[in-house]
Amino acid sequence: MDIQISNLLLSLGIDSAKPNHLSDLGEAKDGLRLYMGSYHFVGELLAGLSADTQEWNDANTTAIGNFTFTMNHKLSFVDEAMPKPILQLDFETKIPWVLTDKPE
Template identity: 45%
Template sequence: MIQTIDIYDWVIEVDVEMTKKLYKNEREDCSCLYCNNYREASQHLDNCVFDVFNKLGIDPSKPSHLSEFPYEEQFRLYIGSYHIVGRLLKGELSTMSNSNATNTFQIKDFNFGFSIDLQFVPIGFPNPVLQLDFEAKIPWVLDENPEVY
């Protein structure tokens, strides 16, 4: 069922149920320590961050793309993207190369932007597709030391 959802200055038309269904499909995820840390940390997000993912039907533990960079002690900087079945009705689009304060929104340690410059869309994901790009400062939650990895 298609819904119209407001998130800050953006209005998105999204098929939440179809998006949820697609995130339940098995995916071949990277099993490196850094990606495992993100997936584990995504199970403990602040409610306000989790609410954004939930509104859009996204499983936060299953990004379509994920990259990690050293940040501060006990934290990592992650950038990546998720996909939703939907389209942007109102609001400015962003890309990883042109994100700024007018085309992104910040919630806690996450910075989000919507894009139609699609990358890493899972096979079989139906149109229309809207990409949710993010940058996030995530704590290191695994017992394994990333410096040894």
Template identity: 35%
Template sequence: MRLPVGRWLIDCDPDTTRRCYAQLPVGTGCSCQQCRNFDAAAGRTFPPEFVRLLDTLGVDPTKPAELCHWCREPSGLYLTGGWFHLVGSIVAGKDLVEWVNNVGLMRFEELVPGLKFGFTSDLALVREVFAGLPLVQLEFETRVPWVLAEPEPED
């Protein structure tokens, strides 16, 4: 299936992607406080527009490959990045990662206020269920509320 998303044209296989995600547990496997909060905030982590995109691609929003917790913003929300893998390829559109003088610059697009995303063929931390498949990495930045009963981490 070919899907135009932002500046990209993605060739994707949602059914195979779904079968891969069905074999994975919820979360990244990390038990740090902020990753546990991300897992607990499921349903409030991503705006509906991004959840619909993930569903179209066959990606389970509760199973990111990796999370990066950047900071607590003045709004009280936590700026969080991460990525998912999906079966497919980038047919057209400039890769999310632009290399300049050996430094990777991220050229995200904003889907809705508070959520940026992009596709790259530069893969990291690919889980075994995806071994041997053609893959695209979907990176994101979002804002996550603190929902755990325990105190928030110190900055």
């Protein structure tokens, strides 16, 4: 993750090492691994569009490096103790597999 993304997450009070959800979706056609995940943080969306996982498009996403982000209006995996209001920042990224052992 590049410094620009780390700084963005930090500005929102998000620890980039602790997504509330992370899925490895396997190898994409280009040979990179596809990952999707999300972070929760306290706040409100004052402007712009939100989306759910099926609605991603150029109007409601932003790309930074090899990551694409969107605000999701359908919350998932929320800790009940988390203060309200809650926003969900979803992401998708493709990154190379760097370990010697290949995934099964």
